[in-house]
Amino acid sequence: MMKRTPPMKRILLTSLVLASALSASATDYTLTSPDGRLRSVISTGATTTFTLSTPQQQVLAPSTIAMHIADKGIWGHNTQHAKVRRQKANATISSPLYRRATVRDQYNALTLQLKGYDVQFRMYDDGLAYRFVGHMPDSVIVKNEEGHYHFAADHTAYVPYIKSRSKKEGEPIDRQLWNDQQTQFTPQRLSETNAHNLMAMPFTVALDHGERLCMVEADQIDYPGIYLLRDSTSATAQPLLNAFFPRYPRTLQRGGHGNVEMLVQEREAYIARCAGQRTYPWRSFIVGANDGAIATSDMVYRLASPCQLSDVSWIKPGHAAWDWWNNSALYGVPFKAGFNDDTYRFFIDFAQRFGLEYVLIDEGWFSTQSTNIYDLAPDINLKALVQYANERGVGIILWAGYLSLARDLENAISHYSAMGIKGFKIDFLNRDDQPMLQFMQRTAQLCAQHHMLVNFHGTGKPAGFQRTWPNVVNYEAVFGLEQMRWSKKDVDMVTHDVTLPFTRMVAGPIDYTPGAMRNSLKGMYYPNKRNPMSQGTRMHQVAMYVCYDAPLTMLADSPSRYLADASCTQFIADIPTVWDDTRVLDGAIGQYIAMAREKNGRWYAGAINGWQARTLHLTLPEGCRGRKARMMCDGPNADRVPEDYVITHITIPADGRIDVHMAKGGGWALIVDK
Numbered sequence: 001m002m003k004r005t006p007p008m009k010r011i012l013l014t015s016l017v018l019a020s021a022l023s024a025s026a027t028d029y030t031l032t033s034p035d036g037r038l039r040s041v042i043s044t045g046a047t048t049t050f051t052l053s054t055p056q057q058q059v060l061a062p063s064t065i066a067m068h069i070a071d072k073g074i075w076g077h078n079t080q081h082a083k084v085r086r087q088k089a090n091a092t093i094s095s096p097l098y099r100r101a102t103v104r105d106q107y108n109a110l111t112l113q114l115k116g117y118d119v120q121f122r123m124y125d126d127g128l129a130y131r132f133v134g135h136m137p138d139s140v141i142v143k144n145e146e147g148h149y150h151f152a153a154d155h156t157a158y159v160p161y162i163k164s165r166s167k168k169e170g171e172p173i174d175r176q177l178w179n180d181q182q183t184q185f186t187p188q189r190l191s192e193t194n195a196h197n198l199m200a201m202p203f204t205v206a207l208d209h210g211e212r213l214c215m216v217e218a219d220q221i222d223y224p225g226i227y228l229l230r231d232s233t234s235a236t237a238q239p240l241l242n243a244f245f246p247r248y249p250r251t252l253q254r255g256g257h258g259n260v261e262m263l264v265q266e267r268e269a270y271i272a273r274c275a276g277q278r279t280y281p282w283r284s285f286i287v288g289a290n291d292g293a294i295a296t297s298d299m300v301y302r303l304a305s306p307c308q309l310s311d312v313s314w315i316k317p318g319h320a321a322w323d324w325w326n327n328s329a330l331y332g333v334p335f336k337a338g339f340n341d342d343t344y345r346f347f348i349d350f351a352q353r354f355g356l357e358y359v360l361i362d363e364g365w366f367s368t369q370s371t372n373i374y375d376l377a378p379d380i381n382l383k384a385l386v387q388y389a390n391e392r393g394v395g396i397i398l399w400a401g402y403l404s405l406a407r408d409l410e411n412a413i414s415h416y417s418a419m420g421i422k423g424f425k426i427d428f429l430n431r432d433d434q435p436m437l438q439f440m441q442r443t444a445q446l447c448a449q450h451h452m453l454v455n456f457h458g459t460g461k462p463a464g465f466q467r468t469w470p471n472v473v474n475y476e477a478v479f480g481l482e483q484m485r486w487s488k489k490d491v492d493m494v495t496h497d498v499t500l501p502f503t504r505m506v507a508g509p510i511d512y513t514p515g516a517m518r519n520s521l522k523g524m525y526y527p528n529k530r531n532p533m534s535q536g537t538r539m540h541q542v543a544m545y546v547c548y549d550a551p552l553t554m555l556a557d558s559p560s561r562y563l564a565d566a567s568c569t570q571f572i573a574d575i576p577t578v579w580d581d582t583r584v585l586d587g588a589i590g591q592y593i594a595m596a597r598e599k600n601g602r603w604y605a606g607a608i609n610g611w612q613a614r615t616l617h618l619t620l621p622e623g624c625r626g627r628k629a630r631m632m633c634d635g636p637n638a639d640r641v642p643e644d645y646v647i648t649h650i651t652i653p654a655d656g657r658i659d660v661h662m663a664k665g666g667g668w669a670l671i672v673d674k
Contacts, residue, residue, distance in 0.1 A: 012095075024041060026478075031110045038287060042110060042121055044079040045171075050121065052128050053149040058152040059287060061238055065119070065148070065600060067132050067280070068139035070270060075117045076133055082112040082119075093302060097317060097470045098599070099549050099582040103298045109472055126297050129218070129423040136276030143270045147226070147243030147283060148410030149215070154237055157205045158503055158589065162198040162227065162296050165256065165430055166628075173198065174267060177246045180430050180458045181477040184496050185503055187590070188211055195232035198244060200291045201461065202296065202506045203228055204589070211287065212294045214506050218282040219304035220463035221441060224248075225432035226283070246433040257458075260371055260401025264431065271425060272434045275314035281463065286506065292584035295501045295593065298557035304464025312470050312617045314451045315644040317551035317577045318357030318424075320397060321347050325482060326558040327530055333560070340379035345388055350559035352392040354573040359389065360425060360554065362399040371404040371544075372414050395422035397453065397552075402429045406439060413446045423453030423473075432460030444469035455511060455552055462508030466551075473552040478504050480512040481556055485532045489525060493535040494665040495590055496645045497516040497544070498610045502589040505549055513554040514544040514574065517561040519642035521665060522611060536609075537642040539634045542568065543667030546606025547595050553577050567647055571632055574671055575604055585618045594660070594668075596621050603627075606669040609662035613639070620656040622652050627652050628673045637661040 026045030032038065041062075049062040066076030086109065087576040093103040112119040118133040134140060151169070160183045164171045176198045183200060193199065203215040217226050234240035235542045247267035255263045274280075282303045290296040323344075328337045335342040347359045365382065376382055385547040389396050391622040398421055405412055405426055413424075426443065429436055440456065447454050450469045457476040466472050479496060503512060516534030525535050534541055543552065555562065555572065576599040585605070587593035594607035594616055603624045607616060628651050635644030642665070652658065652672070660668045 027080070027325050029110055031108060031121055031123045032603070033123045033125045034106050034108055036609060037125065038123055038128065040123060040128050042112075044082050046078060048076040048079050048119060052287070054211060054287060056211060057207060059207060059213055060285065061150040061152045062658055063150045063432055064149055065130065065283075066146040068143040070143050072136065072140060075114070076119065076146070079112055079114060079119075082114050085113060087110040087111075089251045090240050092296070094126065095301060095467070097315060097473070097551055097578050098301060098310060098467075099579045100298070101389070101580040103302050105302045112533065124299065126288060127284055127286040127294065127299055129282045129299070129303055131219075131282045132280045133178070134274065134276055134278050134280070138276050140276055140475070141270045142272040142274055145243060145245055145271065148231070149241045149243075149360050149377045151205075151239050151241070153208070154191045154239055155205050155207055155347070156187055156191055157189050157190050157193070157203065158499060159172050159193055160185055160200040160203065160503065161194065162200055173244070178263065181460055182479045182483070184360075184479050185499050187516065190230070190241070191236040193230045195230045199228040201226060201228070204503045204506070206589070212291055214286040214288070214294045214297070214503075215285045215494060216286060216300055216463075216487065216507055217282055218300045218464045219279070220437065220465070221305060221436065222274070222438055223281055223466065224434050225460045225463070226281070244305040246431070247271050248434055248619065250601060253665050254403065254575060256296040256430065258401055260403040261428050261430055262403060264433070283410050287635065291589050292500050292587045294506060295584050295587060297506060297637070300462070300464050300506070301467050304467035306468070307470055308445070308468055309448055309470065315453070315471050315473070316357060316395070317579065319573060320358035320360040320552060320554050321351045321356055321559060322360045322362065322513065322554040322556055323347060324362035324399075325485070325532060325556040325570065326561075327559045329531065329560070330562045338379070339377045341381055341385060344380070344385050346383070347559055348389045348392055348394050351394045354562070356394070356555065356573060358395045358397050358422065358552070360399065362425070363427075365398060366404075371401065371407060373400060373404045374415070383419055390420060394401060394540075397421070397423040397455070400425060400426055400427045402458070405443070409443065410443055410446055413450055413452065417450035417452055418606060421452070423447065423455065425457055427457040429456065429459040440465070441469075447471055453552065457511065461504065464508070466508050473510045474511040474550055476511045478510045478512055480510070481514055481516060481534060484516070484525070484527070485529045486527050486535055488527065494540065497536070497540070497591045498592055498608050501547060501587065501593045509549045509551055511550060511552070511554070512544065512548055513556045514541050514548070515555040515557050516541050517557040517565065517643075518547065521639070521642050537634050537638045537663055537667060538568065538663055539638070539662070539667035539669070540608055540630060541667070542572055542632060542645075543606040543608045543669045545572050546604050546669055547593055547608050551578050568645065571630070571669070571671070583621060585620070586616055592616070592662070594618055596624070598623060602674055603672040604670065607660055607667060609664070609666045611664050613664045613666070614662055615661070616660045618658050618660055620652060620658060622656065624652050624672050625656040626654050629670050630673070631670045632666045633661070634663040638666055
């Protein structure tokens with residue numbers, strides 16, 4: 001377990017000021033952003049509160065925070081005599097496996113120093129963050145953490161309601177904690193949100209004057225995840241959202257999908273057992289002048305604990321051919337497709353042809369009748385497949401259900417690493433209480449020691465872990481393409497797709513698993529597990545490879561279909577998965593987004609559209625201007641045949657201005673020549 005200690009004094013901290021509260025009454029302290037745009041008033045006294053304002057409006061009215069520590073009192077109460085430390089920082093964080101190569105870490109800070117703990121506040125140009133820091137000599141039990149977030153007005157939010165894995169309506173709150181955070185977003189007034197249904201983070205709110213707020217969590221290590229619940233007694237004009245945390249499991253029982261989960265039967269009366277000296281997760285409030293500013297915020301990354309690895313050169317991001325979504329639906333081959341060596345050699349050959357870095361072998365490579373991860377399927381010689389893949393420059397990643405791996409974690413990682421496996425996709429965790437976070441941390445650490453990648457599925461949202469352990473290359477926690485195998489006909493995936501960059505993706509990478517080659521227009525979709533399709537055009541799928549953050553990203557459809565359309569497939573394969581620069585060119589939540597990305601001096605651009613056909617007037621970055629490029633866009637008949645697209649070669653104008661037309665549910669992408 002990684003020891004959590006208070007942060008060391010940073011070289012770049014300047015203007016250190018120490019002060020004391022002069023009376024026992026409440027005292028107000030003002031904290032502003034480096035550019036002066038954002039302002040918070042932090043109040044001490046019987047309780048600790050903070051506000052958040054822009055020049056245009058007050059975002060949060062006084063909001064109360066506290067931590068209840070068993071036998072130690074309540075941190076955040078009776079803070080009249082706090083010492084106050086102010087500081088500034090301006091640093092640069094190296095981020096080689098992220099959406100930009102470096103991240104600026106500039107903020108003004110205020111710390112309330114109290115007996116046994118601190119409360120730290122940081123104000124960035126794009127938002128406010130706070131956290132508690134413990135200085136106790138012994139371990140502590142955290143009974144609860146309070147966060148009463150008081151909105152100054154009744155705005156519309158994009159609400160990610162939590163649905164229990166049991167999918168029963170009206171589940172008790174504790175039952176809702178059995179979830180995978182795969183949810184769509186409901187536009188709804190804050191005052192109208194369901195006060196009995198947990199809401200996940202990120203939680204995005206449309207403020208007045210086009211401004212946006214996104215509530216996120218960062219540096220969640222060895223601590224349960226945060227949820228939100230509306231306070232049903234709060235005033236409609238100023239809604240109150242309360243923090244909610246999973247309590248510590250008391251008893252667990254094996255069950256769930258394939259019997260590979262551990263289901264909580266009873267819970268303790270507390271949320272966490274913690275070291276006395278440690279930092280707790282950041283609670284952060286990103287504020288953007290528009291939708292695009294939210295989509296490109298680095299708040300979660302910069303607040304995360306620094307990378308724990310001295311060498312990350314072995315971490316290889318990239319694309320993976322994947323068998324599960326397409327049911328290994330191969331055709332035109334001289335063998336029976338399934339869980340056998342012939343099938344996976346075909347996947348490996350396909351990956352080699354298009355320069356894909358990996359093949360991901362999903363559920364079925366070991367016995368599904370037990371959790372014995374060493375009991376291989378009878379027609380698979382995994383060791384021989386690894387050798388075959390290595391000879392072709394392709395790595396193999398294996399799926400594993402949570403309990404299958406957890407029951408013999410260290411030995412399993414050591415065994416498959418020695419065989420040459422490059423990583424694990426770990427599924428059906430479906431909890432984010434403290435013991436599950438401890439498992440995830442231990443797994444990331446062990447896999448890093450063996451130079452293995454980790455892709456967490458069936459899990460909570462990312463909260464900075466990908467900076468601390470960068471071998472954790474992706475998270476699911478998203479209503480992704482897999483839902484198209486079974487969702488009802490009335491599901492609106494296209495609108496969801498253009499909501500994700502402003503909501504879930506703010507927290508970190510998403511394993512949406514794009515790449516469907518069977519596409520459908522509005523009203524054409526129907527669920528089909530054996531032969532699934534996507535909603536929207538072919539270009540809608542292709543553009544996701546530019547617009548979505550995913551250091552490890554899937555090609556979800558059948559190699560046979562990709563081989564039948566080699567031009568489209570090569571275009572996808574030519575798009576990197578990590579970046580040196582990322583910019584939002586234009587965007588509106590739930591309608592569309594257009595992005596430009598740069599890698600090794602080469603620019604890429606993409607746009608995903610909602611259900612309204614539109615033409616965007618974009619200005620591409622300077623590095624694109626006057627250059628030749630390969631452009632892929634919706635074809636003239638994409639409004640009738642969603643697979644219709646056109647690839648053309650263009651010269652980008654010297655002013656960088658380009659008009660992009662997208663069909664309903666369409667998309668657009670561009671790769672600038674070297």
